[in-house]
Amino acid sequence: MSHDKTMNLTLHVWRQKGPKDPGKFEVYDAKDVSPDQSFLEMLDEVNEDLIKAGKDPIAFDHDCREGICGMCSQVINGMAHGGQDRTTVCQLHMRMFKDGDTIYIEPWRARAFPVIKDLVVDRIALDTIIQAGGYTSAHTGGIADGNAILVPKPEAEYAMDAAECIGCGACVAGCPNGSAMLFTSAKVSQLAVLPQGQAEAARRVKEMTETLQECGFGNCTNHYECQAACPKGINVKFIAKLNREYLKSLF
């Protein structure tokens, strides 16, 4: 519902020209913010003012603005995606804040995610992990009927719980070790539980975890910050599943 009251906020935003440049916080005012606006719409307005003033607007990644593409990526007041349960930055609404608030906005911070500019980071390493084995090797065409492979509902639901991952990288940003274990385990678990993925399960888990380390992600030490940061509620039980799959693959 619409609210009449608007807010004034103070933003401390991380500004960094490029991967090798030093970065620092700059302070901006966000004025007349409607509680019904999304967080990114609030930033849009700040950028409009910066552009008009001949200044460089704040760079941030975003695309679908419906919480599914995984492009948006900001640490707000120290929490990846802003700390609202199961919510991406783009779905964060200003009614979560109050007039006079000070908000700190930073990029994902992790060794494997170099800053491109301001709040934009390079997450290509997540693609590299998937390329290492996050698929079944099904060739296009010549496939048996979909109902030839039966997947009982509990397994299908388990796979879907894992498959909901949007690949945003919040788990990495939230982890004190900068680990992508939750991301990797979600794909490993989805395909390990489905009959279609079992033929390659051992090779998959080995190669994906090796790649994970090569890409510069840290290891998992069970902080569970990843689960808290995940906008899709991906459960840490999948990390346990990954560990089981990894052990299985050794035999």
Added chain:
Amino acid sequence: MILDGKCPTGPIEKTWDKHRFDMKLVNPSNKRKYKILVVGTGLAGGAAAASLGELGYNVEAFCYQDSPRRAHSIAAQGGINAAKNYPNDGDSIYRLFYDTIKGGDFRAREADVWRLAQVSNNIIDQCVAQGVPFARDYAGYLDNRSFGGAQVSRTFYARGQTGQQLLLGAYSALARQIKAGTVKMFPRTEMLDLIVVDGEAKGITVRDMVTGEIRSHVGDAVVLCTGGYVNVFYLSTNAMGCSVTAAWKAHRKGAFFANPCYTQIHPTCIPQHGDKQSKLTLMSESLRNDGRCWAPKKKGEKRGPNEIPEEERDYYLERKYPSFGNLAPRDIASRAAKEQCDDDRGVGPGGRGVYLDFADSIKRLGEDTIRERYGNLFEMYEKITDENGYKVPMRIYPAPHYSMGGLWVDYNCESNVPGLFVLGEANFSVHGANRLGASALMQGLADGYFVIPYTIANYLAKTAPGKVKADNPECKKSVDDVNNNMKKLISINGKKTVSEFHRELGKIMWENVGMARSDQSCKEALKKIPVLREEFWKNVKVSGSGAQFNQDLENAGRVADFLEFAELLTRDALYRNESCGGHFRVEHQMPDGEAKRDDENFCHAAAWEFKGANAEPELHIEPLKFENVHLAIRSYK
């Protein structure tokens, strides 16, 4: 010119099989000599790049996002159609074909639609093999739900995230090919020109969005899978980066643009909350399986929805269309919602909304069942509106969602520029004047997995590999043109921001060429658009430089193209002096307000040829023949 869609002849059931046999092939050992450029990595592009890579072609794939997993196909919620007939409720390839032709209000090619229906079953099998976690029953069989415009349950789904799961399936197949080295991936790269050499598409010019470098890539064929253009309305359900740019650049280089006025306004979106909004959010049409649309009977109703007694509610879809009820096709459901609001019976801010009520279904099935089916949609609704859809009826309103029009292609998905193929939403081929729910995913994957791998060979077999080299003068010219355009945008240094222009354009388009159009409103828009475009090129302010990461510049280029394209869309809407599907001309309606087609004069695709930014485009026509489904007045009553 009369265009030829090159459709195979003979009995419709045999057309695709016959055509596959008639087409030329490329020898397996020759495939790696051909380079194919695939632009866009949504369902169509991701599937195409993966499948072509698997076949052994040398593929380069491009997307503007930071990863090929993010294309806007990912936002499709409800499902994907296929003619499996698993529920044994009377479905068949013929019925899916028939429903799609009828749903498109008889403005699509029969042969293309037949092929789509035929390969729909292969898509489900393919996705299952990839590990897409479709909904299953306890015995392990695939589950189906119903969707608008059909009386059978043929929609396969993965919770409310079917597009995401299908895209991740295609993305995983693509990842496998990237690893295998058959596909080279270029993320954060935007196509800004098509390179045409001796009349054939042989390359593209792109901008590296991180470094700002402008460079050309040459290949033996170009496959555009760059989605739709409804961001021309500014507010739409598309992602922020969705634009007409790639298609428009191809159009400027000779590719015809067909039926640009066919835009789909989706009935179940979350209503607009204010003027600072950047986009609209769709909620799956599948909600209409269990939700009932209603508006208060009383004009200017002030009571809350739960205070309005049953007898004072108008379940207008059930009243007007008893046999399809809340599952009437999208164009019909959207206009019906608009009618209620125009009649001063709308709800919510500004009276631009109607209710979508789950109370009956919750009573019948329990809240848990509804949560299981649509939980994520209710959650999303609550995040945006701060209202609980289980307790209070949702408010919905139509919003621009999909474009049925697109670049003209023949049966092979090849445009009139040889070597330029166009797949998915970017082409015009199968949805006619209105797309049925759960058919976009079907088309994207059909084109990418099961059409282009065959039809592109037919072109490549006739052309020697590597004909055009990187040092071709057309490449340099194209890079120079793109560079000059960037410089020009930055040098204007005016007073108005890119978003301000986009918002103004959107307002012109929504008011004049939106859900209802008239001769007068189209002419009004045709007056205003060139004025706004001229102002843009004199008064836009773009910050920074071209040689850096610059989102303002990216956006400026896209809006500049929308400002040209909007005029073509409007011109097409003015030309098409009939109502059909999503194109509703107020002058042409039945006494009950339904769309009234004019088959005598408009049973054709209108394909426009670019003649200059300020010149009138030339019209070419492809007549449509209906030999299997007889032209009839669409009725969902």
